[in-house]
Amino acid sequence: MELLGIWVAALLTLGIFSFLYKDNPVYKICESIFIGVSAGYWAIANFFDALHKKFWIGVFPTDGSDPDYFLWFGALLGVLMLMRLSSKIGWIARWPLAFIVGATAGLYMMLYFVSNAMNQVSSTMRDVIVVNSDTQLIIWGETVGSILIVIGVVSGLVYFFFSKEHKGIFGRTARVGIWFLMITFGAHFGYTVMSRMSLLIGRIDFLFRDWLHLLK
Amino acid sequence: MKVKMLLAVFLLLAICSNSYAQDTTAEGDTTAISVDSLRLPAPPGNLSGRDKPNDHGHAIILDWELSPDDGGGSNSVLRYDIYKWVPQLMLDINLVRDSIIIIQKIIRKTTDGIEEGSQADSMLKVFSKFSKDELFDIRNRLTDHIKAENEGLAEASKSYPENGAWLFIDKKPSGTKTFDHIGSKEFKSKGFVPDYADLYYRVDAVTITGAKASSEIFGPIQSSGQWYNTYRTPVVFSVFLFTILTVFYVMRAKQGADLYVRPLGGIEAVDDAIGRATEMGRPILYVLGLGSAADIATIASFTILGRVAKKVAEYQTELLVPTYDPIVMTVAQEVVKSAYLDAGRPDAYKEDTVHFVTQSQFAYVAAVNGIMLRELPATNVYMGKFFAESLILAETGALAGSIQISGTDEIAQIPFFIVACDYTLIGEELYAASAYLGKDPVLLGSLKAQDYAKAAIIILAVIGVIVAQFDFGHYYVDLFEVVN
Known part of the structure; x- marks a missing residue:
């Protein structure tokens, strides 16, 4: 059975890789299997995880704990969502959508305010000139780092200021900001490409080791 | 027993x-x-x-x-x-x-x-x-x-x-x-x-x-719980100020004040891209990403989708919106349907314009890649929350010869869009784009409030740097330390 699994996985891997040449019938078959299996898997997983484990067990607990009556509210929203199947009362489905979007956006607001505003400001507030307390000499590495952080934060924020055209000093500061952004993106790019390479190596390792047994 | x-x-x-x-x-x-x-x-x-x-x-x-x-x-x-x-x-x-x-x-x-x-x-x-x-x-x-x-x-x-x-x-x-x-x-x-x-x-x-x-x-x-976390008072205070600022600018926008928003390259290109698709007789592919309907990037993307759908309806071009999340699909269907209605072409709206694919990340990518190569859309628009699939999508779109416009607030994915797309909205530009396109007073007002909040952050940070450097008192710096 395990051998069969390895063969199926290997053939599907090669089928997906065939896309590198061009779109072809083998890729289409693999793509359809992938989509079909995943859609079926997630349908069942959501049914058991959300509907059974979270809702049913929650409102009718089997371990003696108190029923969570709030879950009925979620169930009601779910039923309202299904109203969209009817052409006459389909508008009702907008209510649960409005609730989900509004409630989550409200919750995220505080989260983002703390992480994107407060923490950003507090991390920027640092000694720009860092001095060794024993020798009273400037530590140049940390000083340059601190100065870059302050300049990067200020110029980056100026770039994302939309109420004023990027001209004059404002425009030049925004240009410094975009330089900082691009250098950061470059670093991210290199880092992520390396991690993708490791994924590719993992797949090739599977083909050569587990399937073909060419590697020991 | x-x-x-x-x-x-x-x-x-x-x-x-x-x-x-x-x-x-x-x-x-x-x-x-x-x-x-x-x-x-x-x-x-x-x-x-x-x-x-x-x-x-x-x-x-x-x-x-x-x-x-x-x-x-x-x-x-x-x-x-x-x-x-x-x-x-x-x-x-x-x-x-x-x-x-x-x-x-x-x-x-x-x-x-x-x-x-x-x-x-x-x-x-x-x-x-x-x-x-x-x-x-x-x-x-x-x-x-x-x-x-x-x-x-x-x-x-x-x-x-x-x-x-x-x-x-x-x-x-x-x-x-x-x-x-x-x-x-x-x-x-x-x-x-x-x-x-x-x-x-x-x-x-x-x-x-x-x-x-x-x-x-x-x-x-005895131990007891508290309803209010006093450590977070500065956060409440800041949110309160920001809310006042937002309400003020929303009211100004509603009163008809001219609130300037600088042009954004990627958004200016959307209209041209739709025109190109119409001329070529090919569809437009709009990808909302993997975010949920409550993610800010997805919400911003809905506004842009509304604008794109309205133009598409006017030009009578085909629109394809494959979705990853069932709730996102439902909202997107409502958005597109409303856009067709606004354009005066409700009859042209097709239910399967916005369709669900799967909730598996790479299976979704495989499906969207297939659409790109078989339907050959003239324009691909990627707006929303993207993860490891961003480069795979953008690279396939580039191979298919489509004009590509992207926007996401996922910092790790922006580099891939920059290298593979013709136009990219970086981070907050995506939110600004939705306000810029929609011209909705609420969105414009909140964008203005955000801008002035950013100006306040710059000033507060610079004051903080001076305070920290000259040791004028750590109480100011501590104000911004959020203790969980």
Whole structure:
């Protein structure tokens, strides 16, 4: 059975890789299997995880704990969502959508305010000139780092200021900001490409080791 | 059968209860150890405690002065053992909790963590004789038992020092002067600490020989939860100011004030791209990403989709919107339908314009790649939350020769869009684009408020740098430290 699994996985891997040449019938078959299996898997997983484990067990607990009556509210929203199947009362489905979007956006607001505003400001507030307390000499590495952080934060924020055209000093500061952004993106790019390479190596390792047994 | 079963369980609990209580008392009895010790260390001094502030309750902070023999003196203290006095009722409840854990293990067919010959092992042997249904029944009855008994804990804790024992909680290395006793709020958990019940603590200084000296006993103290976290007052204040700013600018926008938003390259290109698709007679592919309907990037993307759909309806071009999330699909369908209605072409709207694919990341990518290569869209628009699939999508789109416009607030994915797309909206530009396109007073007003909030952040940060550099007072810097 395990051998069969390895063969199926290997053939599907090669089928997906065939896309590198061009779109072809083998890729289409693999793509359809992938989509079909995943859609079926997630349908069942959501049914058991959300509907059974979270809702049913929650409102009718089997371990003696108190029923969570709030879950009925979620169930009601779910039923309202299904109203969209009817052409006459389909508008009702907008209510649960409005609730989900509004409630989550409200919750995220505080989260983002703390992480994107407060923490950003507090991390920027640092000694720009860092001095060794024993020798009273400037530590140049940390000083340059601190100065870059302050300049990067200020110029980056100026770039994302939309109420004023990027001209004059404002425009030049925004240009410094975009330089900082691009250098950061470059670093991210290199880092992520390396991690993708490791994924590719993992797949090739599977083909050569587990399937073909060419590697020991 | 049920009577027999319960009798067996409670007989077992009664037997174990005695040995358990003896074990616990022995662990906490310092006199037994001190007899064998050559010399006792000096005890920790001035043990005090307080309810942990700004929390959900069930936690106490303890402070003490180091033993004079900690780091000096003749008996160097190795560690501090922290004990809590618990009424016998709590010990009984803990035993029932242990039983439930054993029952769960039998149900799950595992014996991990149970040593042969231990008390848990003997419990395991007794419970193993019951069928699965009987075990479920016992477990439920024991849970009910704990729930009922917990209500008597506050009353039982008043019997101190009678009818109870010292329970070891934790140990801390020498040099430690404080300990946060964070209990569980779940009554089913063994670490449960009841709120509004009298709690008593003591700290023992322990030497390398095992000699112990106890501090004065501290108590009673009670834990309780707070509704308001005072550490977060600056956040509330800032959100309040930001809300005022937003309401002000929204009202100005509604009154017809001309609120300027600088042009965004990527958005200016959308109209041209739709025109190109119309001329070529090819569809437009709009990808909303993998975010949920509540993600800010997805919400911004809905506004842009509305604008694109309206133009598409006007130009009578085909639009394809494959979605990853069923709720996103539902919202997107509403958005597109409204856009067709606004364009005066409700008849042109097709239900399968926006369609669900799958909730598996790479299966979704495979499907969208297939659409790109088979339908050959003239323009691909990627707006929303993207993860590892961003480069795969954008690269395939580039190979198919489509004009590509992207926008995301996922910093790690922006580089891939920049290299593979013709236009990219970076981070917050995506939110600005939705306001810029929609011209909705609410969106424009909030964009203006965000801009001025950014200006305030710059000023506050620069002041903070000056304050930190010249040491003008850390109270200002501390204002922005958000403690969880």
